[in-house]
Amino acid sequence: MNSNEGKDEFIERRTVQIMGKGFSREDATSQAREEWSMESNKKAIKPNKGKITLGQIATFLLVVFIGVVVYTQGENKQSSSGDEQNIGVISAPANIDEKVPEVGITSSPLKEIESVPFTVECLFISSLFTDNHKLARVDVSVSNGDQSSWAATMMAAAEAAKESGADSIEISLLNSNISKNEAPLFREIGHAYFMPKADIGLWTKNGKGVEWSVYAAKKENLMTKRDIDITNLYDKSLASLISKGVEENEADKIAGNQVAKKFNLKPDWRLPTGSYSSSSDEVNVSGFSVNSSKSRAGMDAISNLIQNANYPSYSSCN
Numbered sequence: 001m002n003s004n005e006g007k008d009e010f011i012e013r014r015t016v017q018i019m020g021k022g023f024s025r026e027d028a029t030s031q032a033r034e035e036w037s038m039e040s041n042k043k044a045i046k047p048n049k050g051k052i053t054l055g056q057i058a059t060f061l062l063v064v065f066i067g068v069v070v071y072t073q074g075e076n077k078q079s080s081s082g083d084e085q086n087i088g089v090i091s092a093p094a095n096i097d098e099k100v101p102e103v104g105i106t107s108s109p110l111k112e113i114e115s116v117p118f119t120v121e122c123l124f125i126s127s128l129f130t131d132n133h134k135l136a137r138v139d140v141s142v143s144n145g146d147q148s149s150w151a152a153t154m155m156a157a158a159e160a161a162k163e164s165g166a167d168s169i170e171i172s173l174l175n176s177n178i179s180k181n182e183a184p185l186f187r188e189i190g191h192a193y194f195m196p197k198a199d200i201g202l203w204t205k206n207g208k209g210v211e212w213s214v215y216a217a218k219k220e221n222l223m224t225k226r227d228i229d230i231t232n233l234y235d236k237s238l239a240s241l242i243s244k245g246v247e248e249n250e251a252d253k254i255a256g257n258q259v260a261k262k263f264n265l266k267p268d269w270r271l272p273t274g275s276y277s278s279s280s281d282e283v284n285v286s287g288f289s290v291n292s293s294k295s296r297a298g299m300d301a302i303s304n305l306i307q308n309a310n311y312p313s314y315s316s317c318n
Contacts, residue, residue: 007277007279008277011273012032012270025183025185029184029185110287111288112289113148113151113289113290114152115152115153115155115290115291115294116150116152116153116294117143117294117295118156118295118298119141119142119176119298120138120139120301120305121139121140121141121174122137122315122316122318123137123138123302123314123316124136124137124138124316124317126312127311127312127313128313132312133167133200133202134164134165134167134168135168135169136161136169136170137169137170137171138157138158138161138170138171139317140172141175141176142174142175142176142189143175143176146219147216147217147218147219148216148283150189150190150217151214151216152288154191154216155192155194155290156290156295156298157171157192157298157299157302158192159194159292160302161194162196163302163303163306167195168194168201168202168203169195169196170192170193171191172184173188173191174188174189175187175189178223185223187223188275188276189216189275189276190214190216190217192212192214193210193213194211194212195210198210212285213282214282214283215276215278215282216281216283217275217281218276218281229263230265230271230272234255237254237255237258238252241254241255
């Protein structure tokens with residue numbers, strides 16, 4: 001992986017290369033994302049096996065004390081304005097390259113954020129890791145909300161998944177208004193990582209375990225019907241050219257020109273790369289107090305799946 005190459009560029013480059021071997025865009029994109037994750041993990045994600053220090057204990061006690069103070073001031077909590085409009089599929093093109101500043105709510109007392117109803121699409125649990133480390137991954141879908149409520153919804157789903165006893169929990173948030181037949185690239189609008197015990201979780205930031213890492217799209221940047229049409233036409237054209245023996249790079253240029261002409265795109269247009277970016281759409285949830293009442297049905301569904309799961313490995317995914 002080129003050190004100067006960003007995530008989106010890497011994934012798109014590898015997707016095109018893998019598709020040239022006869023794979024569908026969905027499978028190729030999935031493999032490219034996995035490759036990026038593996039390469040990133042080599043550089044940034046290392047097991048956090050450090051011992052608990054006196055400083056960490058002191059910090060914990062301070063956080064508990066602050067939590068008690070905040071609780072006693074609960075009457076001052078503010079209610080979220082919660083956007084309940086349907087997500088839909090936005091008709092205007094998404095601005096793929098726009099960099100969105102980090103979103104966070106850091107006021108004191110904690111600001112209450114409402115989650116939205118969600119449906120569980122897939123649950124995977126495995127303890128087949130070193131030292132019996134247990135991982136839980138859950139795919140959930142929503143039909144309404146906004147960036148803050150989506151972050152709160154992923155947190156609610158992760159809290160429900162904690163019942164499994166997982167050391168590391170991963171949540172993928174999907175747009176239910178886009179068909180399941182479409183690639184995950186078009187459907188995913190958020191991703192969250194939760195480690196109940198940050199010191200033994202799978203993920204770290206700057207060498208330290210972090211309880212929450214949450215990424216959510218801004219509503220105006222959601223993938224659109226036009227994005228889907230552009231990508232599908234490109235994939236179809238590329239596959240047809242390669243099947244006729246056209247060299248991969250040349251096929252890419254020809255397919256790109258065909259798409260640009262049909263959709264009146266600029267010469268330097270790029271394929272859509274998703275609704276959110278892990279480099280610019282991280283949500284600071286340190287100031288969140290999640291009201292999960294609207295997500296109760298989905299949380300109960302996760303609980304039911306966990307109770308019926310067979311270990312050491314279980315999957316409800318198709």
